[in-house]
Amino acid sequence: xxxxxxxxxxxxxxxxxxxxxxxxxxxxxxxxxxxxxxxxxxxxxxxxxxxxxxxxxxxxxxxxxxxxxxxxxxxxxxxxxxxxxxxxxxxxxxxxxxxxxxxxxxxxxxxxxxxxxxxxxxxxxxxxxxxxxxxxxxxxxxxxxxxxxxxxxxxxxxxxxxxxxxxxxxxxxxxxxxxxxxxxxxxxxxxxxxxxxxxxxxxxxxxxxxxxxxxxxxxxxxxxxxxxxxxxxxxxxxxxxxxxxxxxxxxxxxxxxxxxxxxxxxxxxxxxxxxxxxxxxxxxxxxxxxxxxxxxxxxxxxxxxxxxxxxxxxxxxxxxxxxxxxxxxxxxxxxxxxxxxxxxxxxxxxxxxxxxxxxxxxxxxxxxx
Amino acid sequence: xxxxxxxxxxxxxxxxxxxxxxxxxxxxxxxxxxxxxxxxxxxxxxxxxxxxxxxxxxxxxxxxxxxxxxxxxxxxxxxxxxxxxxxxxxxxxxxxxxxxxxxxxxxxxxxxxxxxxxxxxxxxxxxxxxxxxxxxxxxxxxxxxxxxxxxxxxxxxxxxxxxxxxxxxxxxxxxxxxxxxxxxxxxxxxxxxxxxxxxxxxxxxxxxxxxxxxxxxxxxxxxxxxxxxxxxxxxxxxxxxxxxxxxxxxxxxxxxxxxxxxxxxxxxxxxxxxxxxxxxx
Amino acid sequence: xxxxxxxxxxxxxxxxxxxxxxxxxxxxxxxxxxxxxxxxxxxxxxxxxxxxxxxxxxxxxxxxxxxxxxxxxxxxxxxxxxxxxxxxxxxxxxxxxxxxxxxxxxxxxxxxxxxxxxxxxxxxxxxxxxxxxxxxxxxxxxxxxxxxxxxxxxxxxxxxxxxxxxxxxxxxxxxxxxxxxxxxxxxxxxxxxxxxxxxxxxxxxxxxxxxxxxxxxxxxxxxxxxxxxxxxxxxxxxxxxxxxxxxxxxxxxxxxxxxxxxxxxxxxxxxxxxxxxxxxxxxxxxxxxxxxxxxxxxxxxxxxxxxxxxxxxxxxxxxxxxxxxxxxxxxxxx
Numbered sequence: 001x002x003x004x005x006x007x008x009x010x011x012x013x014x015x016x017x018x019x020x021x022x023x024x025x026x027x028x029x030x031x032x033x034x035x036x037x038x039x040x041x042x043x044x045x046x047x048x049x050x051x052x053x054x055x056x057x058x059x060x061x062x063x064x065x066x067x068x069x070x071x072x073x074x075x076x077x078x079x080x081x082x083x084x085x086x087x088x089x090x091x092x093x094x095x096x097x098x099x100x101x102x103x104x105x106x107x108x109x110x111x112x113x114x115x116x117x118x119x120x121x122x123x124x125x126x127x128x129x130x131x132x133x134x135x136x137x138x139x140x141x142x143x144x145x146x147x148x149x150x151x152x153x154x155x156x157x158x159x160x161x162x163x164x165x166x167x168x169x170x171x172x173x174x175x176x177x178x179x180x181x182x183x184x185x186x187x188x189x190x191x192x193x194x195x196x197x198x199x200x201x202x203x204x205x206x207x208x209x210x211x212x213x214x215x216x217x218x219x220x221x222x223x224x225x226x227x228x229x230x231x232x233x234x235x236x237x238x239x240x241x242x243x244x245x246x247x248x249x250x251x252x253x254x255x256x257x258x259x260x261x262x263x264x265x266x267x268x269x270x271x272x273x274x275x276x277x278x279x280x281x282x283x284x285x286x287x288x289x290x291x292x293x294x295x296x297x298x299x300x301x302x303x304x305x306x307x308x309x310x311x312x313x314x315x316x317x318x319x320x321x322x323x324x325x326x327x328x329x330x331x332x333x334x335x336x337x338x339x340x341x342x343x344x345x346x347x348x349x350x351x352x353x354x355x356x357x358x359x360x361x362x363x364x365x366x367x368x369x
Numbered sequence: 370x371x372x373x374x375x376x377x378x379x380x381x382x383x384x385x386x387x388x389x390x391x392x393x394x395x396x397x398x399x400x401x402x403x404x405x406x407x408x409x410x411x412x413x414x415x416x417x418x419x420x421x422x423x424x425x426x427x428x429x430x431x432x433x434x435x436x437x438x439x440x441x442x443x444x445x446x447x448x449x450x451x452x453x454x455x456x457x458x459x460x461x462x463x464x465x466x467x468x469x470x471x472x473x474x475x476x477x478x479x480x481x482x483x484x485x486x487x488x489x490x491x492x493x494x495x496x497x498x499x500x501x502x503x504x505x506x507x508x509x510x511x512x513x514x515x516x517x518x519x520x521x522x523x524x525x526x527x528x529x530x531x532x533x534x535x536x537x538x539x540x541x542x543x544x545x546x547x548x549x550x551x552x553x554x555x556x557x558x559x560x561x562x563x564x565x566x567x568x569x570x571x572x573x574x575x576x577x578x579x580x581x582x583x584x585x586x587x588x589x590x591x592x593x594x595x596x597x598x599x600x601x602x603x604x605x606x607x608x609x610x611x612x613x614x615x616x617x618x619x620x621x622x623x624x625x626x627x628x629x630x631x632x633x634x635x636x637x638x639x640x641x642x643x644x645x646x647x648x649x650x
Numbered sequence: 651x652x653x654x655x656x657x658x659x660x661x662x663x664x665x666x667x668x669x670x671x672x673x674x675x676x677x678x679x680x681x682x683x684x685x686x687x688x689x690x691x692x693x694x695x696x697x698x699x700x701x702x703x704x705x706x707x708x709x710x711x712x713x714x715x716x717x718x719x720x721x722x723x724x725x726x727x728x729x730x731x732x733x734x735x736x737x738x739x740x741x742x743x744x745x746x747x748x749x750x751x752x753x754x755x756x757x758x759x760x761x762x763x764x765x766x767x768x769x770x771x772x773x774x775x776x777x778x779x780x781x782x783x784x785x786x787x788x789x790x791x792x793x794x795x796x797x798x799x800x801x802x803x804x805x806x807x808x809x810x811x812x813x814x815x816x817x818x819x820x821x822x823x824x825x826x827x828x829x830x831x832x833x834x835x836x837x838x839x840x841x842x843x844x845x846x847x848x849x850x851x852x853x854x855x856x857x858x859x860x861x862x863x864x865x866x867x868x869x870x871x872x873x874x875x876x877x878x879x880x881x882x883x884x885x886x887x888x889x890x891x892x893x894x895x896x897x898x899x900x901x902x903x904x905x906x907x908x909x910x911x912x913x914x915x916x917x918x919x920x921x922x923x924x925x926x927x928x929x930x931x932x933x934x935x936x937x938x939x940x941x942x943x944x945x946x947x948x949x950x951x952x953x954x955x956x957x958x959x960x961x962x963x964x965x966x967x968x969x970x971x972x973x974x975x976x977x978x979x980x981x982x983x984x
Contacts, residue, residue: 093610118613189596190611229513230596245491245513358612365607366425369432369599544742547709550730552756553807562759566746 051289053082054297057095057106060087066313067110075300081289083297092118099124099285107287107294113280116147117354126283132295137302137320142278144350149278150301151316153252154336154345155193156274158259158267160247172273175248176201176220178227183247186240187221189230191364192353193250194221196275196346206273206346214360218367230368241267254315257334269334272344276336278319280350311335399626402619409616416620426621433601436518436590437583443523445575448530449568455531456538470528478525482592485521486512513595521589529582530575537571577636581629601625658720659685659810659843661706666715668701668867675701677867678715685720685810688837688844690854692891693864699847700815702864706845707813708732719810735804735812735842739819741796743788749775749799750784756807774802777836794825801836811843818853830856851891855879863887879907883983895951897979904979908954911978913941916969923971925951931966943972 054075056067064085072083088094090109096119098104109115119125125146135143142149159169160183169181175197178185187194196209198220204213221228229246231237234255241249241259249267251259256269281298283291300306307318308326317336318324324337332338336345353360381388406416420426455466473481488494489511496508511517545567549559587603601621608618663681667674676698683689691699704710706717708729716725724732744752751758754771762770775781778798788796797817804812817833818826834857837844848854854861855875863870863878863886871878871887882888885896888905895911897904912919916926927945934957941953941964953972964970 091610092613093615096613187596225597232591232596236592239486243490243492358614361607361612362614365599365604366423366428369425369429369597542740542742544738544740545744547729548736548738548742548803549744549755549759550728551707551709551732551734551736552759552803553730553733554755554759555730558759562755563744563746 051081051293053084054080054107054289054294055084055086055105056108056110057086057088057090058110059089060085063110063314066310070306070309070313071297071301074303074306075297078296078300080296080300081293090115095119095282095284096122096124102286104284104286104288106284107289108297109282109284111147111280111282112353113142113144113147113149113278113350114348114353114357116144116280116282117351118357119282120144120146120354124285126285126287126291126294128283128298129291129295132292133299134302137322139278139319139321139347141347142280142319142350144280147280147282147350148298148302149280149319150298151279151307151310152276152319152336153254153279153316154271154274154276155188155197155250156253156256156269156271157197157248157250158241158256158269160244161266161268163247168268168270169248170270170272172197172201173203175250176224178224181248184227184229184245185224186229186231186237186246186249187368188237188250189232189365189368191357191361192277192348193275195360195364196348197250197273200273200346209346210349210352211356212352212360214363218363221364222367225368228368238262253317253334253336257315271333271336271341274336274341274345275348276317276345277348278350279316403623405615406619406623407616409619410614416616419617419620420624429599429601429604432599433584436515436522436598436600437580439519440522440526440583441576441580443519444526444530444579445534445572447523448527448575449534449572451527452531452534452538452571455535470531474528478588479592481525482521482589485517485524485593489517489520512593513597515594515598517593517595518590518598521593522583522586525589526579526582529578533574533578534568534571537568537574541567573636577633580632584625584629660720661811661843661845662716662718662721663702663706664716664718666702666705666717667713668698668705668710669713675867676705679867679869681862681869681872683843683845684859685843686841688834688846688857688859690846690848690858690861691864692848692851692854692861694849694890696866697864698867699849699862699864701867703813703815703845703847706811707734707736733807733809735807735809737797737800737804737812737814737817739815739817741788741800741817741820743796743799743803745788748785748787749780749791752788752799753802753806755803760807770806771802774806777805777839778802778832793821794829797821797829798832801833805836805840805842809842811845814844814846816848817846818848818850826850826853833857855891861891863890865890881980885982888980888982893952893954896982897949901981903982905982906951906974906979908940908952909938910974911951911953911955912973913943913953913955913964914971914973915964916971919971919973921973924974925949925972927970927972929964929966929968929970932964943970945972 054072058064058067064087067085068083076082086106090106090111092115095109095111095115098106116125120127127145128143128148130143133143133148135148138149139152157169157172157175159181161168163183164181169175169177174181175185187197195212195214195217198217199209199213200206202216202220204216229240231240231249234252237249237251238255238259240246241251242262251269253269253271253274259267260269281301283294283298287294302320304318304320304323304326307320307323308328310316311318311327311331315331315334317338318327319337321337324339324342327335327338332340335341407414409416451466451470455463458466486493490496491508491510491512493512495511496505499505500508511520541564545563546559549563550556554562585602587600587606590598590600591603605618605621608614608621661681661683663679663683666676666679668676679698679702681689691702693699701710705712708724708727712725716723718724719732744755747755750771753774754767757767757770771784772781775784778801780795780798780802783791783795788799791799797820800817818829821829830853837857846853846857858875860872860874861878862872865886871883873881878887878891882891882894882905885894885903885905888894888896893908895906895908897906913929914923925945925947927943927949930942930944930950932942933940936957938954938956941955943951943953945951951972
């Protein structure tokens with residue numbers, strides 16, 4: 001790995017020299033050929049990465065205007081760099097590849113907190129500077145060395161009120177009980193939430209989930225396999241419910257609200273035993289805007305007003321306790337940390353997922369396929 | 370040295386730098402992948418040992434091969450009929466058909482995949498119509514299962530099946546078919562004994578193309594399979610992007626590469642590949 | 651050894667026409683073809699000869715009229731049921747089959763026993779002298795050999811009629827003459843009715859029992875090679891089959907073959923010369939010489955003389971007289 005790293009750096013240096021005119025074109029191509037990299041063509045772009053703005057790496061959609069308005073604008077007003085977006089989705093593998101290639105083009109990733117645990121120790125992330133960022137402005141377990149939770153999202157479920165009108169399901173135990181509640185189910189394909197839900201259904205206390213008993217969870221999942229579909233994107237989860245393909249579906253809780261609206265109330269969200277997931281900001285090692293600048297940006301994102309704006313805009317729940325009491329009434333049934341929901345919620349353990357997530361996802365995929 | 374100079378055409382010297390560049394750019398990444406498969410996460414054959422330890426990997430392989438084979442057979446059969454119709458209809462109808470075929474090439478795979486959900490999904494047009502007519506009481510599960518994956522993949526692959534077959538059929542001397550009829554063969558006999566053997570190179574070319582393309586599919590299985598149809602390409606992408614098991618991914622990618630190469634080699638033992646890929650027979 | 655269908659093979663073409671849209675490719679043709687006859691359809695491209703052959707073979711529907719075999723109409727019989735052998739232009743051999751499989755194809759699709767097919771194929775290969783090539787593919791054979799395979803394939807099931815569509819077109823000149831002899835020989839031996847399409851007058855003259863000269867979808871003249879050559883009925887027939895001088899006289903046009911003219915230096919011939927004039931040019935072709943002659947009346951004539959007869963050589967620019975026998979100049983129809 002060291003050798004490869006060296007060669008990539010040689011190329012990046014070469015690309016910089018080429019841009020500055022120190023190396024003629026033939027010399028540059030020879031260098032590319034010598035080091036033997038197919039991606040040589042993309043390096044000149046890397047060579048011009050300049051810190052005139054902050055690049056947030058996220059999943060696109062509405063989050064651009066929402067993050068721009070809630071965090072980017074106030075940060076710029078306070079003298080920070082303007083905010084731009086790379087919407088290609090910061091999957092762990094892509095972050096790792098970006099840092100390994102030495103061509104880091106993103107400053108902050110809108111990722112999961114368990115990504116911080118998976119990528120931090122291998123040197124792919126900048127540590128969070130808790131002199132700038134506050135540990136008190138998030139939930140106690142969600143300020144980790146290489147990432148801090150800004151918002152929470154969660155796995156809850158919706159059910160078809162016409163199918164179970166008089167005796168509605170209210171727990172994961174009901175969700176997994178196809179005898180008592182006949183019909184199809186949908187679960188998340190990448191194991192998160194699905195495993196925890198299975199364990200809660202099997203009688204594990206919501207506060208004693210971790211470390212996950214994989215065999216027990218997978219047995220529960222397999223027991224319902226013939227009645228289950230699995231979704232990989234929010235849109236898919238949405239359509240499975242709206243099209244009536246399933247009578248109960250695990251969904252991201254903020255999607256639950258859309259489903260209730262789109263089915264005119266036929267499908268109803270159950271927040272009891274929802275699994276809270278800490279969404280986190282993590283910083284690729286060697287980010288172009290610099291560590292100091294990006295820490296100020298993250299601190300800005302901890303501001304209760306910014307978090308409430310994100311709630312309003314995206315349905316993401318604040319993780320800063322100072323914002324909990326200010327959640328608007330209309331959002332309270334769907335927000336994870338609202339007074340009416342917070343006691344029934346199970347909290348994800350990012351450390352367990354960071355360390356065991358890869359194996360867990362594979363085991364889950366193998367169980368459902 | 371002299372011997373080499375004599376046996377090498379001077380033209381090679383002209384293209385040599387580019388040849389070396391191409392070799393480096395192709396072989397480099399491939400060697401990199403193979404290297405990764407024996408070094409990540411730790412040096413050794415651990416990644417390959419997984420093949421023998423984990424029956425789930427074998428199951429994924431088997432699922433992939435089964436789906437690819439059925440897709441190949443299905444799309445070549447349908448593609449053969451379409452190509453045959455195109456070759457034997459009037460020029461005007463033929464250009465209509467060719468346009469339709471090419472249009473479907475330009476539509477993104479995501480759009481085509483989701484269109485099937487609209488058409489054959491739980492609340493899709495077909496199920497709604499059948500229910501409306503009272504033919505069925507419960508929607509038929511066309512989608513979110515292996516059948517759905519096969520429908521989606523075959524549909525996507527048909528143009529790839531048609532084009533090599535079309536080229537093959539157009540190059541045939543139709544007088545040979547006349548000769549067969551003149552010698553007393555029925556239409557069916559002419560097809561089985563003359564037309565089919567003469568279009569065999571096209572069939573092989575289409576089949577190879579589709580089988581190899583199918584191996585790399587994962588959008589369609591992911592969307593139409595309801596999460597239950599896990600093919601090797603999707604599994605590799607998960608290992609790369611989500612679970613960070615790059616060694617496993619590299620091992621599987623390497624196996625696929627060599628599997629395809631082995632297949633081409635075996636095919637080349639049975640027939641001239643140049644005939645299959647449109648070179649002079 | 652080879653049993654021809656000696657009782658079958660006469661063909662009647664009655665007022666047959668073929669229209670492609672509004673274009674008339676064949677225009678009301680009547681023909682009586684005797685069994686065992688070698689009949690040639692001769693004409694320039696576009697004369698309708700191939701179209702007529704394809705209608706006889708059954709690959710093209712006839713627009714009006716009727717075609718009958720031994721008196722029984724076959725107009726509605728599909729090609730594969732007509733049992734006519736055919737040698738295609740370019741041969742149309744099955745490239746994926748060996749010579750043996752090609753030749754045996756007609757018997758094989760008729761589900762004849764293996765042993766019978768084998769025997770018959772051997773006989774055919776012997777007939778066309780290709781026994782040693784039986785296991786080769788057509789791609790490994792020369793043009794002439796392929797042509798013989800096509801012939802053997804078409805004859806193997808003993809068809810009453812064999813149709814040949816410019817079968818020698820792809821061969822070079824020298825080979826063509828050789829194959830003409832073989833073809834004629836095979837025709838003699840099998841006794842099958844041959845209907846032969848060509849635009850080559852030499853082929854037509856050397857092989858045919860009768861020739862049909864066609865132009866613009868219609869028949870110009872039918873007859874034996876001798877009749878057609880000696881007694882052409884119009885300028886087209888005279889010009890297309892061999893060469894001809896056309897003499898315009900007050901009572902009509904006369905066709906005069908160049909080799910029927912004798913040429914002598916002025917005043918040395920016996921009797922009254924038919925025409926007098928000067929020699930414009932002499933072209934030497936070895937066995938014969940071609941002389942372009944201009945009469946005192948300004949008529950241009952071509953005269954072919956055997957070289958050996960030109961004992962006292964004529965020279966260009968010399969005055970000369972022309973002689974020919976009575977009846978050598980044929981009066982043409984209007």
